[in-house]
Amino acid sequence: MSADIEPHPPIPVIELREHGRPVAYRLPDAAGRTLAGSGILETTPDPYEPGWWQLKAGSMVGAATLTTPAGQAITLRITPKLPIARLFFLLGYALNPKGWQQDAVDVAEHADLLPALAHTYERQLERALRQGTLQGYRTTEETSLLVRGRIREADQIRRHYGLALPVEVSFDEYTVDIPENQLLRAATERLLRLPAIPTLTRRRLLSHRARLADAAALVRGHVMPDWRPSRLNSRYHPALHLAGIILRDSSVEHIVGDLRVNGFLFDMNKLFEDFVCVALREDLHGRGGRTELQGRGIHLDEADTVRIRPDFVWYDASGHARAVVDAKYKAEQPEGFPDADLYQLLAYCTALHLPAGHLIYAKGNPHTSHRIRNAGIRIHQHALDLDQPPKGLLGDISSIANALSDRQHASGS
Structure with a gap:
């Protein structure tokens, strides 16, 4: 190497906090452009300090390794605002509301999401295989x-x-070559390819993979095999639910242009939405009618060309909408919640011919409402404090479910 060429300094491990303040990092231009093109976080060059970049995390949390076209590896870790145990409750309940208590695993020793997930999955996998591999x-x-x-x-x-x-x-x-074992093997191998897995957890996962070696390896890009809960595979249920997370929405292993991304990231927006909708569905079960997550077949205009998809719709026995809900993972600002959320829910209420609608936020004042001028529609804004024990959080969800059923809240008057 020529003495006139200054080598690039090593790229540091980038550590950010969900929705935290921007953090300045000194990065090669290629690395900065790589981060900007990933869509994972906000990345802008510092206009006053060449070589420095301002990085700000949004709602994505977890860990990922990004590889630039030149082969440089960038390790990214984004810590959630919520305690790991609370995040795992939201995740577990959204996946399996009937069994979240039985599926609980102590993750207090892990401060980062990915090690906690790997530890949790490994413990559940060990329990599943303790009596032998399912056949x-x-x-x-x-x-x-x-x-x-x-x-x-x-x-x-x-x-x-x-x-x-x-x-x-x-x-x-x-x-043993059945869908259950194929999924567990694939999730185990997926975790073993990720960065920041603790050594002891990795060693245990390798041992479990050897026990699942007779199950066929899944081919990337092919449809994953289906499994059905039954009494025979009940000891596998917790591990299979976690395997679904690892292999589906939260796993990142793809190429964006010339950028290779490998990691595990949660979108807290989707996690909050999934939890709220599942919890409401469970609470409203038995009150009549049916509930629908991500409402389908709903259009704003009479020609059915403008499709809308509310997060949650409750229909009565005759098929008429009884309540509509939209979940927003954002905290109330000093100036209040965004007006655009009100406009969106107003459109939902108008299309569904409802006199009231409900917005649910992650944090803010407990309840407020707005009567819309010349429309006869009232929009209620609720807030959930996620940083509380599960019992209190589900109690707040139940209060909102009661508001959906209450005639006064359901009326635009």
């Missing part, structure tokens, strides 16, 4: 030189007309 029947169809199971006569005639061998057969095989 089940899998139907196999193949061309064979031996008759096994039953002969698929139509395929035999079409493929081997007039020949005795080979034989097209179908048989049920008792095996």
Whole structure:
């Protein structure tokens, strides 16, 4: 290397806090542009200090490694505002409201999300496999030189007309290569590819992977196999719910242009929305009618060209909308909540012919309402304090559910 060329300083591990203040980092231009193009956080060059970048995290939390086209690796860690245990409650309840208490795992020793998730999954996987690897029947169809199971006569005639061998057969095989084990193996391997997994947890995951080696590896890009809860696979349920998180929405392993991203990130906006909607659905169960998450088939205009999708709609037995809810993961500012949220819910109420609607925020004043001029519609704004024990949080959800049922709140008067 020429003495006239100054090497780039090593890229530091970038540590930010969800919705925190911007933090200045000295980064090579390529690294700064990589972060800006990732869409994970707000990234702007400092106009007064060349080589420095202002980085600000939004609602994405977790950890990821970004690799630039030049091969430079950038490690990014974004800490949630909520305690890890509280975040795991929201996540667990949204996935499995009936079993969240049984699925609880102590994560107090982990301050970061990814190590806590890996630890939680490893503990649940160990419990699932403690009594041995689950086996089940899998139907196999193949061309064979031996008759096994039953002969698929139509395929035999079409493929081997007039020949005795080979034989097209179908048989049920008792095996560990079933969807449950395939998903657990895939989630285990996914975690092992992620950064910042503690050494002890990684060692245990490697041991579990060896026990699942006879389950087929899932092919990236293919549809994941389905599994159905039953008495036979009940000990697998907690681990399978976590495996679904690891393999679906929260896992980041893709290429954006020339940028390679590998990590695990939660969008707190979606997590809050999922929790609120599932908790309302559970509380309203048994009060009649039906609930729908992410309302479908709703349009703002008479020509049905402008589609709208409220987060939560409660219908009565005749199919008419009884209440509409939108969840917003944002805290109230000194000047109040954004007016745009009111406009959005007003559109929902108008399309659904409702006299009232409900906005639920992550934090703010407990309740306020606005009667819309010339519309006869009242919009209620509720706030949930997420940083409280689960019992209190679910109690607040129940109070909001009561407001949805209450005639005074449901009326625009």
